Amino acid sequence: MTTFEILLAFLFLVAVGLGLALRRLRSNGEEAAVIPGPVASQPVDEFYRPMARLFTPRDIEFLRKQRGYSSTMDRRLRLQRQKVLRLYLGQIREDFSALLGHCRRLARSTRNWELSSLAQRQMVVFYGVYFALQIRCLLGSFVHVRVDASELVSSLQNLQEGLRSVVKSPEGGLEAARG
Amino acid sequence: MEISDWIWAAVGAVELAWAARLWQLVLVRSYPFLTSYLVFSAVHSIVSFATYNAWGQYSVAYGRFWIITQPILWVMLFCVVIEAYNHMLKGYEGLQRLGQWGSHIALGTVALIVLAMIVLDPPVDGASSPWAIFWIRQERSVYLALTVICLVLVSVGAYYGLVVSRNVATVFAVFGLLFLSHAGLSVFRDHLGAEFRLIKYTVAPILYILWVIAGAFAFTRIGEERLADETAAAWGDASGTTGQLTRQLESVNQLLLRVLRS
Numbered sequence: 001m002t003t004f005e006i007l008l009a010f011l012f013l014v015a016v017g018l019g020l021a022l023r024r025l026r027s028n029g030e031e032a033a034v035i036p037g038p039v040a041s042q043p044v045d046e047f048y049r050p051m052a053r054l055f056t057p058r059d060i061e062f063l064r065k066q067r068g069y070s071s072t073m074d075r076r077l078r079l080q081r082q083k084v085l086r087l088y089l090g091q092i093r094e095d096f097s098a099l100l101g102h103c104r105r106l107a108r109s110t111r112n113w114e115l116s117s118l119a120q121r122q123m124v125v126f127y128g129v130y131f132a133l134q135i136r137c138l139l140g141s142f143v144h145v146r147v148d149a150s151e152l153v154s155s156l157q158n159l160q161e162g163l164r165s166v167v168k169s170p171e172g173g174l175e176a177a178r179g
Numbered sequence: 180m181e182i183s184d185w186i187w188a189a190v191g192a193v194e195l196a197w198a199a200r201l202w203q204l205v206l207v208r209s210y211p212f213l214t215s216y217l218v219f220s221a222v223h224s225i226v227s228f229a230t231y232n233a234w235g236q237y238s239v240a241y242g243r244f245w246i247i248t249q250p251i252l253w254v255m256l257f258c259v260v261i262e263a264y265n266h267m268l269k270g271y272e273g274l275q276r277l278g279q280w281g282s283h284i285a286l287g288t289v290a291l292i293v294l295a296m297i298v299l300d301p302p303v304d305g306a307s308s309p310w311a312i313f314w315i316r317q318e319r320s321v322y323l324a325l326t327v328i329c330l331v332l333v334s335v336g337a338y339y340g341l342v343v344s345r346n347v348a349t350v351f352a353v354f355g356l357l358f359l360s361h362a363g364l365s366v367f368r369d370h371l372g373a374e375f376r377l378i379k380y381t382v383a384p385i386l387y388i389l390w391v392i393a394g395a396f397a398f399t400r401i402g403e404e405r406l407a408d409e410t411a412a413a414w415g416d417a418s419g420t421t422g423q424l425t426r427q428l429e430s431v432n433q434l435l436l437r438v439l440r441s
Contacts, residue, residue: 003299004370011326011363018330018355024337026348104339106273113276116339120277 044095044156051088051149054081085137089130092152096126099159110166118162126155186384187228193388194221197395204400206346209266212258213350219255223248246314253321256354260325261285263350264332267343274339281335288331289324296320319365326358345402353394360386 053059055078063069063077100119107116129151198217201207207214227248230241261282268278296319333351336343361383368379 004366007323007366008363011323011359011366014326014330015359018326018333018359021330021333021337022348022352022355025333025341025343025351107277108271108274108339108341111272113273116274116277120280 044092044153044160048088048092048149048153048156051085051092051153054085054088082137085133088149089133089137092149092156093130096156096159099156099163103159103163106163106166112166115162115166119159122155122159122162126152129155182381184228184232186381186388187224187231189388190384190391191221191224191228193391193395194218194224197391197398200395200398204398206398206400206403209403210262210346210350212255212262216252216255216259220252223252249314249318253325256325256358257285257289257328259350260328260332260354263347263354264335266347266350267332267336267341271339271341274341277335277339281332284331285328288327289321292324292327293317293320296323316369319362319369322358322362322365326355326362329355329358344404346398349394349397349402353390353397357387357390360390 059077060074063073100123103115103119107119129149133149133152194217198214198221201210201214201217227241227244230238230244234240264278264281264285268274296316329351333355335341364379364383368375
């Protein structure tokens with residue numbers, strides 16, 4: 001590809017992006033009122049804890065010690081766990097997006113600038129870990145991988161706490177959720 | 180007079196028309212950078228036209244004038260975009276820090292694109308006026324950077340669901356299209372060379388005139404009002420049925436007030 005082609009492709013993408021962003025900006029006023037979902041108040045730690053145990057080597061070792069063990073069983077287990085991990089990841093992403101949506105709406109109506117700052121930080125952390133886990137999930141069907149979803153859950157919790165502290169006191173700080 | 184002469188004159192005229200419209204709508208204080216840019220650019224067009232006609236395109240006088248004034252115009256364009264961005268964030272105090280980040284990202288984008296273009300472009304040997312060539316090449320980088328800045332800043336507003344006035348949306352749309360068309364034409368000019376230069380110098384001002392006319396027409400006094408004064412509604416109230424009902428009542432009140440005023 002020449003510089004000319006790269007620049008043309010880049011300009012085309014920018015033009016499409018600008019068009020879409022401008023269209024969305026014009027339709028922002030038509031947005032419905034905010035009704036926070038249950039994820040804003042529910043504890044998430046317990047719900048997502050099993051994620052970390054999905055690819056634990058102990059399960060594989062236990063399976064290997066069983067009578068009639070075959071490599072097919074090992075592979076089947078990995079595939080099943082992979083499916084479960086995908087479901088968990090999908091769910092946590094949905095929860096995070098919902099929470100982020102509430103933070104965005106709240107950030108524009110509160111005077112507290114820390115909420116938008118916290119939301120951006122957590123978004124970067126969350127999606128960084130999320131995509132890394134997706135890749136590990138893909139590799140999980142071939143090799144043993146370590147799945148550490150604690151950062152994913154903690155970034156969801158930080159956002160929850162930030163949201164709660166602003167709802168309780170719109171002018172207050174977010175010390176508890178700075179994480 | 181040739182067609183190109185008329186185009187030069189028309190550019191200055193439409194810019195002055197938009198500036199006059201701002202003055203007529205008492206919006207000069209709200210948009211000081213936009214007004215300054217329009218007036219400066221109109222004067223620039225007229226002086227460029229006079230210098231070009233008196234001494235020619237390749238004269239030292241015209242070259243010096245272009246090298247000195249063009250960067251000023253680019254800086255002013257950047258200020259116009261930042262001004263619109265500040266208008267977009269007005270009333271959203273919770274997003275002020277984000278606003279600062281947006282400005283920093285915008286500045287970083289300019290530096291990055293200009294640097295990338297310098298690296299990508301092959302060096303020109305034996306150029307009679309290396310500064311002129313440098314600035315001509317920077318024209319493409321600057322418009323590319325300004326287009327990306329526009330995209331980043333509008334995306335911030337779209338992402339946070341900010342409610343902006345029609346005038347602010349007009350500034351973004353008009354200048355976004357302006358930057359995009361200039362960047363596109365500059366890319367083609369740099370690739371196709373002298374053959375395309377003549378087309379560029381005719382098409383670019385015509386498109387510019389069209390965008391400026393659209394901007395002048397779209398700017399209105401009512402266009403300063405936001406689509407819905409969302410910032411006034413407290414989030415806590417909006418979290419339930421009470422909030423929704425309050426909003427509905429507010430919009431009915433606004434409608435009644437408008438009817439009474441008219």
